[in-house]
Amino acid sequence: MRLSSIAVAVASVSGIAGASDSCGNGPFPMSLCNGVKIEDATINTLQQWMANGALTSQDLVTCYLARIEQTNKYLHSISEVNPDALSIAATMDQERVAGQVRSPLHGIPFVTKDNYYTDDKHNTSEGTLxxxxxxxxxxxxxVKKLRAAGGVLLGHSTMSEAADHRALSNYASGYSSRTGQTRNTYNLTQPTAGSSSGSVVAVRTNQVAVAFGTETHGSLVHPSGQLGLYTIKSTPGLISRYGIVTGSFWHDTPGALARSMADVALAMDIIVGPDAHDNLTFDAIGHYPENGYYSQIADKDSLRGMKLGIPWDPYWSTIGHINSPGIREQYEKSIQQLEAAGAEIYNITDSPFVGISNKYGGGQVSDVAPEFNHVVVFSTLMAVGYGEYLENWTFPEGDERYGVSSLAEMAAWNRAHNDTTGALGNNTWWWDNSTGQSFYDAGVKTNGTMDTAFWTAFGNVRTSARRAIDIAHAYVADNGSVVALDGILIPNGRGGNRGNACASLPSFAGYPIAAVPLGLDGFSTPFGVCVYGRQFGEAKLVKVASAMEDLFRWNERPQWYNYDTAKGPWDMPWPGYTCSDESQDRFACEPAASS
Known part of the structure; x- marks a missing residue:
């Protein structure tokens, strides 16, 4: 369903999106929904309104569609809406009237990142052509679990093309050749910081209440930090990856993005569990909390006696973000608040992260030996993952892409259809100027060969990353006693697009992270803190993060700075191909007239 058709659907339910009263600040105030202020509402609050009859699921769908129509031309956060969303909502409303409420998500609209395959009338494209x-x-x-729980699939969110796996240099995170550049609603000149950016922007701007993304290396926690939301990047295998375009079998994990840790936990209780299609999910059996993740939600009183570690080197000493003007002072104030609430803060000066973490931002140390470079691991696993996914991916017979079955063939198709000659001059800046797909090309070169060299690199980095995080959780006091920490705190922000250090080591290790917002930086964009946990330690992360949420209570609304002046080539279609609203109605982009 093309986005310009939304107004027709909205107009069919009178008196909801068209209310004259509005709430919120900035150039795009949000209208009341059937007289109710749903702006910044959590899942539980929306459920209360539906339970007492103030709202229906159809009301919510209609109002969120209106919000998308109002804001998406500036944000590009929604790639396509589900044409069946209103009919699904109607079914959920009928069930509620009959006394059937499937779960806390019953009737709640949600969006998924464009790499979650949905077997319906709108596209899944991974942001690609x-x-x-x-x-x-x-x-x-x-998606099956969310539908079974009564959730209403509202649409797909824009994502960085190929989940940031297409290129490694001279590209813009959040850019898709299908939909354009997702914009940061706090300051539209600033980055969105990860491939799940459309999902994060959609929640933060009230286009939807909850959204789902994925992370291989930072794509949940980094955009959450950059736009002030909560998430948990879980241990790979806690949640099935089946049906999601594969970046890396050993690193990928889906996750919820929401405005409260309670909403994240509610979603986790629905989507975790074993799946015969994803054998890594069987490793998680026995690690789920007895009463679910929502039972771990805590208030600030739970901080009393909680033990939290700060690894001074390298994360708190040298990275670009924390040394941006005014940022260190805000972090220090947050630590003081934690201590005042009764948390015990341990300064890990003898940090196990030194020597394996980049002291200036993300990734490994700059002098890592070539045989231990994790980029080789990511490149190889990407080639393997796409090959396996494409075994079950088909195009209509007669389509020129019919039979495409490997990363190499995808890269070849891109070369045949995209301008990689620099003919557009400065307008090609978002991709690597040599091929337009440097990460793809690196993956193709590996041929997906998981040989001794691959396992050497994978084993070395995974083992060292796990050892570092585990050791960090066992603080050794001056008297030799060992203190088991509840979490390790890492700064999470960009500081004007400086490298973020939050995601790398847990990605390499396959360990979980929680993200909690704290404040605004000098560019008027949010920043926060990541909490490192141990393998399958998500329940403890929910407790730590929700207690911090209750203490800090940060929820500064988007500023929309530069929304009408920010310049860039973001609205241009990829050379030779045009993705118009009309062509999306036919589930395809069309060759441009000049091609």
Missing amino acids: VLLGGKFISEATV
Whole structure:
């Protein structure tokens, strides 16, 4: 369903989106929804309104569609809406009237990142043109669980093309050749910081209440930090990845993005669990909390006696973000608040992260030996992952992409259809200037060969990362006693697009992270803190993060700075191809007239 058609759907339910009263600040105040202020509402609050009859699921869908129509031309956060969203909502309303409420998500609209395959009338394309219009063999397991819980799939969110796996240099995170550049609603000149950016922007701007993304290396926690939301990047295998376009079997994990840790926990209780299609999920059996993740939600009183570590080197000493003007002072104030609430803060000066973490931002140390470089691991696993995913991905017979079955063939198709010659001059800046797909090309070179060199690199980095995080959780006091820490605190922000250090080591280790917002930086964009946990330690992360949420209570609304003046080539279609609203109605982009 093209976005310009939303107004027709909205107009069909009178008196909801068109209310004259509005709330919120800035150039795009949000209208009341059937007289109710749903702006910044959590899942529980929306459920209360539906339970007492103040709102219906159809009301929510209609109002969120109106919000998308109002804001998406500036944000590009929604790639396509589900044409069946209102009919699904009507079914959920009928069930509620009959006394059937499936779960806390019953009737709640949600969006998924464009790499979750949904077996319905709108596209899953991973933000690419090469996959647009294709079909997977089955709907993603996470989507099936959300539908079964009564959730209403509102649409797909924009994502960085190929989950930031297409290029490693001279590209813009959040850019898709299908939909354009997702924009940061606090300051539209600033980055969105990860491939799940459309999902984060959609929640933060009230286009939807909850959204789902994925992370291989930072794509949940980094945009959450940059736009002030909560998330948990879980241990790979806690949540099934089946039906989601594969970046790396050993690193990928889906996750919820929301305005409260309670909403994240509610979603986790629905989507975790074993899946016969994802054998890594069987490693998680026995690690789920007895009464679910929502039972771990805590208030600030739980901080009393909580033990939290600060690894001074390298995360708190040298990284660019924390040394941006005014940022260190805000972090120090937050630590003081934690101590005042009764938390015990341990300064890990003898940090196990030194020597394996980049002291200036993300990734490994700059002098890592080539045989231990994790980029080789990511490149190889990407080639393997796409090959396996494409085994079950088909295009209509007669389509020129029919039979595309490997990363190499995807890269070849891109070369044939995209301008990689620099003919557009400065307008090609968002991709690597040599090929337009440096990460793809690196993956192709590996041929997906998981040989001794691959396992050497993978084993070395995974082992060292896990050892570092585990050791950090066991603080050794001056008297030799060992203190088991509840979490390790890492700054999470960009400081004007400086490298973020939050995600790298847990990605390499396959360990979980929680993200909590704290404040605004000098560029008027949010920043926060990441909490490192141990393998399958998500329940403790929910407790730590929700207690911090209750203490800090940060929820500064978007500022929309530069929304009408920010310049860039973001609205231009990729050379030779045009993705118009009309062509999306036909589930495909069309060759431009000049091609």
